[in-house]
Amino acid sequence: MLQKHLVLAVLAVAGWLCNGAIGVGAPDGLMASAEAAQRPRIGLALSGGGARGAAHVGVLRVLEALKIPVDYIAGTSMGSIVGALYASGMTPDEIAQALQEVDWDEVFTDATPRDERTFRRKQDDKLNLIQHKPGLKDGQVRLPMALVEGQKFDLVLRRLLLPVSEVRDFDRLRIPYRAVATDIATGREVVLRHGDLAQAVRASMAVPGAFAAVDIDGRTLVDGGMANNLPISVVREMGADIVIAVDISTPLLTREDIKSVLGVVEQLTGFLTRNNTERQIESLTRRDLLIVPPLDEAGISSGDFKRSAEAIAIGERAARDHTHTLAALGVSPDAYARYLAAHPNPRQGAAPVERLAFVEIENNSSISDAVIEAQFDVRPGDPLDVDRLEAGIARAYGLGHFEKIGYRLEERDGRHGVVVRAQEKSWGTSSLQAGLQLYTSFGDGSDFNLGGAVTLTPFGANAGEWRTFVSLGEEQQFITEVYYPLDPAQTWFVGGDLGYESRLFRLFDQDEDRALAEYDTSRLGARLRFGRNLDTWGRLQLMYDRAVGDAEVTVGAPDLVDYDFDVGRLSLLGAIDTYDNYYFPSRGSLGSLSLISSRESLGASSDYDQVLFNYSAVMSRGRHALQGGVTLATTLDEDAPVEALFQLGGFMRLSGLERNALSGQHLGLLRGLYRYRLNDVLVPVYAGASLELGNTWNRRDEVEFTDARLAGSLFLAADTPLGPLFLSYGNTEGRDQAIYLMLGPPW
Known part of the structure; x- marks a missing residue:
């Protein structure tokens, strides 16, 4: 009390020197300081709880409506986010809008949106390798430290807190602020009071195993909920006389709710959080207030970020239930205005950076x-x-x-x-990948391939790569490839590959409508490439392909013989790819044009020229997507050998036929597809139908629209971590039908 009276006396003298008296004509800052010294200091403790933390915003709305001056804020995890935004000058309405505008599904993944990836990275989708891959470093296989590194979430926090990014002392924010984290090495609470505000908030909500830890001042920090989920003690240490604590933490699971190992892990984590929360609650005095929004009654979990508006409303109602107690902490409108004036908003006072020095x-x-x-x-x-x-x-x-x-x-x-x-990447820039491909049309056989790749990068000064890919099964491959950009922007590149490949080809009699023979072809050779990437959306390249191979008759008439062949050809290839998802796109287009010239002078067994054109585009609205495409291919002199014939047949390529059942010197295919997304969970599931029209021909004078085969399919599909999964029924002209089960590239 003596200290408080001394402060009042000093302020009174200062006010008298300036204007004669504090109460008449005194500056608002002095009045606010005097009033603050007279009233109890109020601290706000905001707990963690994931998406449930949106309820904090509702509480803030009520505090402002009742004109309750907040002197200190401390937050843990989601509470640290809301607390930092409010302490930095955002209003509750602005925070609510920000929470609702964030695409949480996108934020909680590190994957670069496909339309923003380099063209090289987009081509990886064709290999059907699992995208989550262990790294190689110092001769060891290493795994990431967390499921999500937080790349996108960090940028969201940085943008929201950008106006106060140069504030290094959190006491200099509009309201003094603390973020609470946990030292992963000791398990002890770490109170962050200075430094990079966005980084401090990020550390406070680094859920172990889910989000990557954050290194600050030589300590590795994770979610503060492990040590102090409801930081009452922190605001008390900051100087609070009265604490308003808001607990939105998730309650412990019941016995019936624990149904798997994930439930056990969640419960063990809950014990840590709940125990330290209860200890903090026990420290509350009769002057303090605990607000517990009834989020469980609405079924709002820690992952329900899309229900932030509901959580905010629940938090607001919970605070209003304590109006009588809270009102006693409010001040007059004039006093509240002076409080605001004495705590200038750094967002409003921050001068924009006009030019970067x-x-x-x-x-x-x-x-x-x-x-x-x-x-x-x-x-x-x-x-x-x-x-x-x-x-x-x-x-x-x-x-x-x-x-x-x-x-x-x-x-x-x-x-x-x-x-x-x-x-x-701390676990290594080089990587290991694996993949699985399954294709079966019930009753007509199946294909099974197991793949893997080792990618060594950076390779060369401009971050190239050396990849070796192996596929074992029905179709075998062993290919080692180098991709070498020629400039830092990776606009121009050279590359090449060396390897072995085997494929199955069918000869088809169009007149008799039956397969004549099957050839098992294999080749050993190399390709050289020179090209230009067109930003992220396209590529032009010139390729020389040289190989030796053989074709073995596996099914066919006795007079058919095995033969050897040589490949020597130049190809000019152009491609565009703006799909947002390779197998289940909702926007963009995909196209390619290939001009192929095989010449004996280049090492080939025969001369022939081919043109191949592919194009497809998609449009969507909500859960609905419409996709259309065309494929046209022709051999100019109709003299391509068996191993170079165009193939058609299978799911989406005349559904109902076996895969690659048709072959010929010319090919035409039109395709339309409708797809509907059935759910909103992490593994999207779709239902759809396709309509296809096409055929292959061996002579150009046989190519007629009336010869085209009409086909269609009905399918269920899922975009799984192992690759696209399809279950489909296909029918071609009522004669050929099949049920397909496919994991991996379906066409």
Whole structure:
């Protein structure tokens, strides 16, 4: 009490010197300081609880409506996010809007959106290898430390907190703030009070195993809920006389709810969180207030981020249930206005960065600075454009070499600039991958292939790669390939591969409508490539293909003989790919044009020329998608050998026929498809139907629309971590029908 009276006396003297008296004509800041010294200091403790934390926003709305001045805020996990946004000057309505605008499904994955990947990375989809892959480092196989590194989530936090990014002391925010994390090495609470605010918030909600830990000041930090999920003690230490604690943590599971090992793990984690929460609640005094929004009654879980509006409303109602108690903490409208004036909003006072004085790369990787810089369209002298900056980060991250790429604004002697920090994958940039492919048309046999790949990168100065791919099963492959960009922007490239491949070809008698023979072909050879990437959407390349091979008759008339062949051809290839998903797209287009010239002078057994054109596009609305496509192929002189014939048949390529049942010198196919998404969970499931019209021909004068075969299919599909999974019924002209089960590329 003596200290408080001394403060009042000092303020009174200062006010008298300025205006004669505090109560008449005194500056608002002095009045607010005097009033703050007279009233109890109020601290707000916001607990963690995932998506349930949106309820904190509803509580903040009520506190503002009742004009309750908040002097301190401490938050854990989701509470740290809401607390930081509010402490940095955002209103409850602005926070609510931000939570609802975030695409949480997108944020909680590190995968670069497909339409933002390099063209090289898009081609990986054709290999049907599992995208989650262990790394290779120091001769060992290593795994990531978490399911999600948090690349996109970090950028969301950075953008939301950008106006206060240069505030390093959290006491200098509009409201003094603390984020609570846990030291993974000791299990002890770590209270973050200074540094990078976005990084502190990110550390506070780094759920172990789910989100990657954050290194700060030599400590590896994870979610604060492990040590102090409801940081009452923290706001008390900050100076709070009265604590308003909001507990939105998830309750423990009942015995009936524990049905798997995941339930057991969740319950064990819940014990840690619940126990420390209860200890904090026990420290509350009669002057404090505990608000527990009844989120369980609405069935809102920690993962229901799309229900933030409901959670906010529940939090608001829960706070209003304590109106009588809270009202006693409120101040008059004039006093509240002075409180706000004494706590200026740094978001409103922050001057925009008109021009960047410097743009620097903080490179913690084996990738050259030049390769990283080439992905950015941001230069010194440019205005700060967060969209352009994040676009460059997305391109650099899409190269596939980095664990995380972020940025921060820095001020140096009055000059403002941006520092981009690139962190190499701690588990290794090189990788191992595996894949599984299954194709069966019940009653007509099945194909099974097991694949794997080893990719060594960076290969060369411009982050190329050396990949070796193996496939064992019905179709065998062993190919080792080098991809070598010629410039840091990876616009021009050379490459090549060497390997063995085997495939099954069928000869088809169009007149008799029956298969004449089956050939098992194999080849050993090499390809050389030179090309240009067209941003992320396309590619042009020239390829020389040289190989030796043989074709063995496995089914056919006795007079058919095995034969050897040589391949020597040049190909000019152009491709575009803007699909957002290779097998289940909702937008974009996919196309290619190939001009192939086989010549004896290039080492081939025979001369022939071919043209192959593919194009498909998709449009969608909500859960509905319509997709259409055309494939046209022709051999100009109709003299292509068996191993170079065009093949048709199978799911989506005249459904009802066996895969590659038809072959010929010419091919035409039209396809239309409707697809409907059945769910919103992590593994999307679809139902759909297709209509197809096409055929193959051996002579150009036989090509007629009336000879085209009409086919269709009905299917169920799922986009699984192992690849696309299809179950389909197909029928061609009422004669040929099949039920397909496919895992991996269906066509």
